[in-house]
Amino acid sequence: MFLKEIINLFKGLFTVFKHLFKRPVTLEYPEKRRCLNDVFRGKPEVQGCIGCGICKKVCPAGAIKFDKDESGKVYNFEFDFKKCIVCGNCSFYCPKGAIKMTKEYELATSDKENLTLKYRGGADD
């Protein structure tokens, strides 16, 4: 019984030993980076917004703000990435595909303003 236990222990150790010669699965970040797929959800980008406001309605974190002026045509779109939980609802439900999630995920910054996206729309029409 005792001998069998020792044999089993060494059997396990041998399996562990085999793993010593395998290639590491980790990468030496930040020198090496994994390539990310296109669907990766990182910091968002806005282009071609029509101001429908659907993104604001589907955002769970309240990260999106719309300010319309009196005419109701010119609006300020503000995306606060500090609040964003990167769920991707806004980009999925945007009818024009105006919000895109980029592959950028390193968000440390010394200026808060870098985490706010501003877009002024409707002025040209």
Place this chain on the structure above:
Amino acid sequence: MTITTLKLNLGPQHPSTHGVLRLLLELDGEKILSCEPDIGYLHRGMEKMAEKLSYIQYLPTVDRIDYLAGFFYSELLCRIVEKALGIEIPEKVRVIRVLLLELNRISSHLLWIGAFLMDLGAVSPFFYAFRDREMILRYFEKLTGQRMMYNYFVFGGVRRDIDFLEEVENIISVVSEKLNDYDKIITENPIFLRRTLNKGILDKETALNYSITGVNLRASGVDFDYRFQDCLYKGFDIGTVVLEKGDAFTRYQARTLEIKESIKIIRQALDYLKKSAKLEQKLVNPVNLKLPEGDYYADIEAPRGLASCFVRSLGEKEPYRLKWRTGSYYSVNLLRKLLVGEFLNDAIAISGSLDIILPEVDK
């Protein structure tokens, strides 16, 4: 002579309480006289939050109820909405959901194996389990955009068509191969056996009285698996693992065997998806979505037991009340009974073997 007992706090910062569980133990020497679990350190108000958010706003946050098995909870919420609106999801969406749920179950069980062994003092299996789980997470990231907070299921379907099926094949072949390695390292290891065999025996009656579900119940000899009644799994050949003994080792065995069963389900789903045509689905427009007045209820077999969601709607954009039932909550209560009479050093092995995850308990 007076006998004094020692009160000891196990947690909330103890590394093997998996999050922030505090167990107030009363000890006589090394023997546990009573155990009082204290929960709530990770409470985020998931249920109250639902009352302020519309259904589509709430959907991304439910992944966080159990961050190791997020798909199960988004499936539940989607199912509630689909049920309320009377939508039937297309066959392909159903199979995609089954595939992802089972992959998620494997990743959750793999993490449990690693963390459980880490609790018992074995470090290597932790890294092996995480390495294998990483493959699944990378696949999820490729498909959904994130590793753990998927937000991939939407009302009426899924966000995008499934892809990279050859990667899933690779994952299941590697995982089934690696399970043999685990057997060699863990299952036959005499130290592991001595720490888990006959420890924390959970008998049938206690398990049923404490509303235990999932693997813990099946390891105690009760044949209850909600997947058999679940219409999502219709047409799938499901095998279930029912073991008799109910100790910590049996629960370990049941989980490893369940990984094998999940692999079989994934193979069936893969066979279907490879032949299937392009995904066609009709998504619900979530803006201004209102559920008809009434009560709605849905269940699913999550990795840690039966998970359920109850929604009472008054016909508004937000639910009037939303309630989650999670498996771990009941497992935590079981510690009150299971730890009494055991030794302190077995407490970790027993609480670890129940697969408690605290975000799910506190919600």
